[in-house]
Amino acid sequence: MVEAVPLSLYRATVKREWVDYNNHLRDGYYMVVFSEAIDAFMDLIFMGDAERRATMTTIYTLEAHINFLREIKESEEVEVRAQLIGHDQKRFQLFLTMHADRLGKETAATAEYIVINIDNSGTPRSAPFRAEVAAALGRIWQEHKDLPKPANSGRSIALARK
Amino acid sequence: MVEAVPLSLYRATVKREWVDYNNHLRDGYYMVVFSEAIDAFMDLIFMGDAERRATMTTIYTLEAHINFLREIKESEEVEVRAQLIGHDQKRFQLFLTMHADRLGKETAATAEYIVINIDNSGTPRSAPFRAEVAAALGRIWQEHKDLPKPANSGRSIALARK
Numbered sequence: 001m002v003e004a005v006p007l008s009l010y011r012a013t014v015k016r017e018w019v020d021y022n023n024h025l026r027d028g029y030y031m032v033v034f035s036e037a038i039d040a041f042m043d044l045i046f047m048g049d050a051e052r053r054a055t056m057t058t059i060y061t062l063e064a065h066i067n068f069l070r071e072i073k074e075s076e077e078v079e080v081r082a083q084l085i086g087h088d089q090k091r092f093q094l095f096l097t098m099h100a101d102r103l104g105k106e107t108a109a110t111a112e113y114i115v116i117n118i119d120n121s122g123t124p125r126s127a128p129f130r131a132e133v134a135a136a137l138g139r140i141w142q143e144h145k146d147l148p149k150p151a152n153s154g155r156s157i158a159l160a161r162k
Numbered sequence: 163m164v165e166a167v168p169l170s171l172y173r174a175t176v177k178r179e180w181v182d183y184n185n186h187l188r189d190g191y192y193m194v195v196f197s198e199a200i201d202a203f204m205d206l207i208f209m210g211d212a213e214r215r216a217t218m219t220t221i222y223t224l225e226a227h228i229n230f231l232r233e234i235k236e237s238e239e240v241e242v243r244a245q246l247i248g249h250d251q252k253r254f255q256l257f258l259t260m261h262a263d264r265l266g267k268e269t270a271a272t273a274e275y276i277v278i279n280i281d282n283s284g285t286p287r288s289a290p291f292r293a294e295v296a297a298a299l300g301r302i303w304q305e306h307k308d309l310p311k312p313a314n315s316g317r318s319i320a321l322a323r324k
Contacts (some may be wrong), residue, residue, distance in 0.1 A: 011177050021211070027223040028190070028197035035190035049183070061189040065227045065319050086321045093321045112319045156318035157274045159248045159255045 001069050003107045003150050005083035005097050006143070009044075010037035014076050025072040031064070034096050034111045037080035041094060045136035055130060056121040062091070062114045067152050070108045074098050078108065082146045085153055087137045089128040091116045095150050111150045163231050165269045165312050167245035167259050168305070171206075172199035176238050187234040193226070196258055196273040199242035203256060207298040217292060218283040224253070224276045229314050232270045240261050240270065246306045247315055249299045251290040253278045257312050272314045 010033075018029035025033075042048055042059065052058050072078060078100050085093040091114055098109040119127035129137065172195075180191035204210055204221065230301065233243075234240060240262050247255040254275055260271040281289035288293050 022220065026194075026197060027200075027226065028194035031193035031228075032188075032190035035188060038189075058184070061230050063227075063229050063317075063319055064189065065225075066193075067225050068223050088321060091321060093319065114319055114321065154318045154320060155225075156316045157225055157255065157276055158316060159250060159253060159276065 001107050001151070002105045003097050003110055003152065004105070005081045005095060005150060006147065007082040007140070008079060009082050009096075010040040010080040012078055012080075012153070014074050016070055016074055019074045021109070023074045025041045027068060030066060030068065030072075030098065030109050031111070033078060033098065034064075034066070034080060034113075035061075037082070037096055038043055038113060038115065040080075041082060045140070046130070046132045056119065057122050057130065058118045058124070059115050060118055062116050063138065065152075065155060066109060066111045068109050068126070070103055070106055072098070072108050073140050076102065081143070083147060083150065084137070085112070085149065087141060088127050089134070092137055095153050097150075107144060108151065112153055112155075149160060163269050163313070164267045165259050165272055165314065166261070167243045167257060167312060168266070168309065169244040170241060171244045171258070172202040172242040174198060174240055174242075176236050176240065178236060180182055181236045187229060192228060192230065192234075192260065192271050193273070194241060195260065196226075196228070196242060196275075197223075199234075199244070199258055200256070200275060200277065203244060207302070208292070208294045217253045218281065219289070219292065220280045220282050220286070221277050222264070223278055224278050226273060226275050227314075227317060228271060230271050230278055231319070234260070234262055234270050238264065245312060246302045246311060247274070247300070247311065249303060251296070252288050254299055257315050258282055259312075272284045272312065274315055274317075
C-alpha cells in the first residue's frame with residue numbers, strides 16, 4: 001500500500017531491544033515510534049515538554065488504530081509523516097504513516113490517533129487548547145483540509161473484510 | 163468503562179522505562195504490554211516461540227485498535243484478559259482488556275488485534291494454521307462464541323462521536 005501524507009515529523013533508528021527473534025520491529029514498538037512522532041507534533045504546536053510543564057497542560061491519547069503493512073528491520077531508519085484529519089476545541093485526529101528508504105513508496109505502517117488536551121493545574125481534566133496551540137492547529141488544518149482522506153483513516157477491525 | 167472478558171492471559175509490572183514524566187504508562191507501552199499478552203495467547207494455542215521455530219511458522223499482526231481509558235502508574239501490576247471474537251483458516255481476531263487492582267472493575271484499556279499465520283519455510287507467506295493450532299482456536303471459540311461482543315470491538319476512529 002502506498003499512503004504518504006504531507007508533513008514529515010520524525011526519524012528514528014530501530015533499536016536492538018525493539019526487534020523480535022526475526023530481527024523485525026515488534027508490533028508494540030511500531031506504536032512506541034508513532035508515540036515519539038506524536039511528541040514531535042506536539043513540539044510543532046507549542047505543546048512541547050517544557051511548554052506543557054510551564055502551562056500545566058498535557059495531552060492524553062484516547063484512541064489509536066494501527067495497520068502493519070511491511071516489516072521493518074533492526075538498525076533501519078524510519079520516517080514518520082502526518083496529516084491532520086480534524087480537530088475541535090479540545091481534541092485532534094492525526095493520521096501517521098511510517099516509511100523506510102528500502103521500501104521506496106510502499107508504506108510500512110499507518111496509525112491514526114485521537115489526542116485530547118488536559119488541564120493539569122488541579123485534578124487533571126479535559127480543557128480547550130491554549131490559544132497559541134489552537135492557532136497552530138488551525139494553520140496546519142488550512143494546509144491539510146483539502147487533502148484526500150487516507151484509505152486507512154477511520155478503519156475498523158473486522159475479519160470479514162477479505 | 164467496565165469491560166472485562168473471560169480469559170486471563172498475562173500479568174506484567176510497569177517498568178520505569180515505560181512511563182513518562184508523570185510516572186504514567188506511555189501510550190506506546192500499553193501496546194508493548196498487549197503484544198506480550200498476545201505472546202501468552204500464542205503459547206496457549208501451541209504457537210509458542212519453540213513451536214514456531216520447530217514448525218517454521220510465525221504470526222504477523224495485521225491491525226490493532228486501542229482505547230486508552232485510565233492511567234496506569236509505574237510499578238503497578240496489570241493483568242490482560244482476552245476474548246476470541248472470531249477466526250478463519252489463517253487469521254484470528256482477539257479482543258483484550260487491561261486491568262489493575264487499584265482500578266477495581268474499571269478497565270484501564272482495551273485493544274483488538276487481527277493476527278495472521280505465516281509459513282516461514284521459504285519466502286514468508288500466509289498459510290492455514292497447523293491442525294493443532296486450528297483445533298485449539300476451535301476449542302476457545304466454543305467457549306467464547308456466545309459471549310456478548312465487547313462495546314469497543316470493531317470501533318473506528320472519529321472525532322464526531324461525542
